[in-house]
Amino acid sequence: MTTALVVLDTAEGLRRSDRELLVLAGGLGGTHVVVPGAPAEALLDELAGHAVGTVHVPAEEPGEGLTVPAVALAEAAARDSGARVVLLGGTPEAKEVAGRLGVRLGAGVITDVVALDADLVATKSVLAGGWTTRCRARSAVLVAALRANSVDLSGHVPAAAGRPRVRAHAVADPAPAARVVGRRALPASDRPPLAEARVVVAGGRGTGGDFGPLEELADVLGGAVGASRAAVDAGWIGHEAQIGQTGRTVSPQLYVSCGISGAIQQRAGMQTARVIVAVNKDEQAPVFEIADLGIVGDLRKVLPQAVEHLRKLRS
Amino acid sequence: MTQPLTVVVLVKHVPDAKEERVLAGDPPVVDRSSGILSELDEYAVEAALQLTEARDNAEDRVLALTMGPAGAAGALKRALQLGAHGGFHVLDDALAGSDAWVTARVLAAAVERIARHAGAPVDLVLTGMASTDGETSLVPGQLAERLGLAQVGLASSLALDDDAASLTATRDTETEVLEVVAELPAVVSVTDRINTPRYPNFKAIMAAKKKPVQTWSAADLGLDAEAVGFAGSLTEVLEAVPRPPRSAGRIVVDEGEGGIRLAEFLVAEKLV
Ligand SMILES: Cc1cc2nc3c(=O)[nH]c(=O)nc-3n(C[C@H](O)[C@H](O)[C@H](O)COP(=O)(O)OP(=O)(O)OC[C@H]3O[C@@H](n4cnc5c(N)ncnc54)[C@H](O)[C@@H]3O)c2cc1C
Numbered sequence: 350m351t352t353a354l355v356v357l358d359t360a361e362g363l364r365r366s367d368r369e370l371l372v373l374a375g376g377l378g379g380t381h382v383v384v385p386g387a388p389a390e391a392l393l394d395e396l397a398g399h400a401v402g403t404v405h406v407p408a409e410e411p412g413e414g415l416t417v418p419a420v421a422l423a424e425a426a427a428r429d430s431g432a433r434v435v436l437l438g439g440t441p442e443a444k445e446v447a448g449r450l451g452v453r454l455g456a457g458v459i460t461d462v463v464a465l466d467a468d469l470v471a472t473k474s475v476l477a478g479g480w481t482t483r484c485r486a487r488s489a490v491l492v493a494a495l496r497a498n499s500v501d502l503s504g505h506v507p508a509a510a511g512r513p514r515v516r517a518h519a520v521a522d523p524a525p526a527a528r529v530v531g532r533r534a535l536p537a538s539d540r541p542p543l544a545e546a547r548v549v550v551a552g553g554r555g556t557g558g559d560f561g562p563l564e565e566l567a568d569v570l571g572g573a574v575g576a577s578r579a580a581v582d583a584g585w586i587g588h589e590a591q592i593g594q595t596g597r598t599v600s601p602q603l604y605v606s607c608g609i610s611g612a613i614q615q616r617a618g619m620q621t622a623r624v625i626v627a628v629n630k631d632e633q634a635p636v637f638e639i640a641d642l643g644i645v646g647d648l649r650k651v652l653p654q655a656v657e658h659l660r661k662l663r664s
Numbered sequence: 665m666t667q668p669l670t671v672v673v674l675v676k677h678v679p680d681a682k683e684e685r686v687l688a689g690d691p692p693v694v695d696r697s698s699g700i701l702s703e704l705d706e707y708a709v710e711a712a713l714q715l716t717e718a719r720d721n722a723e724d725r726v727l728a729l730t731m732g733p734a735g736a737a738g739a740l741k742r743a744l745q746l747g748a749h750g751g752f753h754v755l756d757d758a759l760a761g762s763d764a765w766v767t768a769r770v771l772a773a774a775v776e777r778i779a780r781h782a783g784a785p786v787d788l789v790l791t792g793m794a795s796t797d798g799e800t801s802l803v804p805g806q807l808a809e810r811l812g813l814a815q816v817g818l819a820s821s822l823a824l825d826d827d828a829a830s831l832t833a834t835r836d837t838e839t840e841v842l843e844v845v846a847e848l849p850a851v852v853s854v855t856d857r858i859n860t861p862r863y864p865n866f867k868a869i870m871a872a873k874k875k876p877v878q879t880w881s882a883a884d885l886g887l888d889a890e891a892v893g894f895a896g897s898l899t900e901v902l903e904a905v906p907r908p909p910r911s912a913g914r915i916v917v918d919e920g921e922g923g924i925r926l927a928e929f930l931v932a933e934k935l936v
């Protein structure tokens with residue numbers, strides 16, 4: 350039995366990536382969870398289903414400090430729980446918390462984890478997805494940031510456990526912190542969040558700015574829409590959709606690359622997808638080197654035809 | 665006139681991502697025998713230059729800091745050509761195999777040492793958003809933690825207020841755009857959206873040759889060999905394997921039925 354602490358960044362509902370952390374932690378042993386504010390009732394119920402024993406919460410609302418309040422709370426929970434492993438998500442924000450927490454706990458930090466075994470040996474993708482390593486911490490505690498879509502949730506049966514107990518920690522932290530003084534929400538989308546989508550349809554310069562055919566395919570497949578930096582720089586789509594070294598990292602079951610050449614910086618964000626399909630009119634495009642299926646053709650013809658055929662098969 | 669500003673920019677020497685990159689040895693490490701200034705650190709250098717140029721105080725200093733093998737002098741040289749005033753190189757065979765924990769520890773000691781060397785406190789430490797070989801994005805936060813400084817991660821814009829007592833930055837998350845302020849001194853990592861890095865011109869390349877570069881060993885920073893490199897790291901790599909090529913990959917030329925082939929493939933792979 351290894352006590353694991355899962356650091357969540359929501360006190361409301363769980364997302365798929367949160368459930369992955371909980372299932373991974375549950376498989377290791379007893380689970381503690383940190384949430385950044387007063388937990389919603391529905392969240393406590395859901396955590397009970399993951400056999401979570403204790404939920405650690407801040408005694409007071411954390412305020413507008415950047416990163417540091419989350420680090421301080423996670424530190425208090427880690428010490429209190431005696432966890433051997435602290436699990437966080439794979440977002441840039443979560444990685445920041447992971448790094449600072451590692452310094453405070455004297456713990457080795459491993460990011461981009463795609464698997465973690467019972468001996469706490471982590472599998473991690475490196476060098477833009479071109480290599481896979483197995484690594485471990487030499488410290489008493491391991492801090493691990495898990496890449497979304499790494500844990501299979503299909504076998505999870507909700508536990509019939511009671512509600513977790515709630516432990517509040519007073520975490521006034523003396524460390525200097527930046528403060529958030531303004532927030533602007535990006536327009537919400539009906540499609541699944543990019544980082545945890547099971548299917549991603551991504552477009553590049555080759556779309557010529559028309560993402561319509563990609564959106565249709567994404568909707569038929571229940572997927573999210575992503576983009577290369579060239580498409581983002583052209584102003585065709587928001588930066589939050591960018592996939593790659595300086596955008597999001599995705600690891601979906603299916604990645605459909607449309608009108609993207611497949612530069613190393615793009616690959617860095619998608620190469621761990623289980624299946625890669627590429628549509629590009631240039632047969633020399635480097636994306637074909639990593640594609641399971643490559644269609645040499647014009648995406649404006651290929652995508653609508655694929656959508657039509659999928660709809661026909663469905664009806 | 666306001667106080668002169670001392671900005672330290674972290675620059676890492678990394679293998680060129682356009683070439684074949686390999687992990688080799690026992691324990692496996694990235695081969696850094698040849699390399700370049702990490703592309704993403706050019707944005708940090710440019711940000712430092714733009715901040716100081718906007719202030720127009722001849723006393724301001726942009727100082728580049730690297731930790732790495734002998735070849736890392738190349739990353740410093742590039743930073744000096746771009747306009748940094750001086751360079752600092754932490755160079756020691758004992759540093760090989762350092763993880764983020766050790767790297768942040770060494771760089772924190774170096775930043776403190778730079779302050780003593782320059783006889784002025786360091787006001788701002790700028791870094792890239794990730795190194796293009798390590799790709800952990802851990803070092804900036806760990807450095808802030810060790811130095812006890814405020815931190816802004818992933819700034820896509822950055823400005824100093826008039827007396828350089830505080831900074832304002834933009835930070836993009838998946839769902840929000842945040843406006844963030846921090847008192848100086850601070851550590852800020854910048855993204856590739858913050859600016860367009862300049863190219864050095866001939867004059868700058870010549871001028872860089874005369875700029876001072878200071879080299880320190882781990883011992884010079886008060887760190888013994890056991891605290892750095894493989895010995896001091898809190899993580900270890902047990903094994904590294906290249907991703908198997910997608911040998912089963914199939915290429916279909918669209919002759920009018922490409923979309924149907926695509927759909928059939930998705931069905932066969934149980935992806936719909
Ligand atoms: C510091 C740095 C960071 C970067 N970070 C990222 C990142 O995070 N993500 C990222 O994606 N890139 C990133 N890049 C950019 C990367 O190097 C490439 O320039 C970029 O990925 C190219 O985008 P693209 O493939 O859409 O465009 P291009 O390279 O121009 O390719 C367009 C492709 O579309 C094909 N095409 C054109 N018309 C059609 C059509 N009608 N049907 C089918 N195919 C068509 C063409 O054959 C071509 O292969 C970064 C670069 C730098 C320097």
Ligand SMILES: Nc1ncnc2c1ncn2[C@@H]1O[C@H](COP(=O)(O)O)[C@@H](O)[C@H]1O
Binds near residue numbers: 676731794
């Ligand atoms: N060895 C190093 N020398 C100088 N700067 C570094 C070094 N390692 C990391 N950095 C800085 O920290 C940033 C993030 O790196 P990383 O945490 O390795 O992804 C880089 O963009 C650099 O600015």
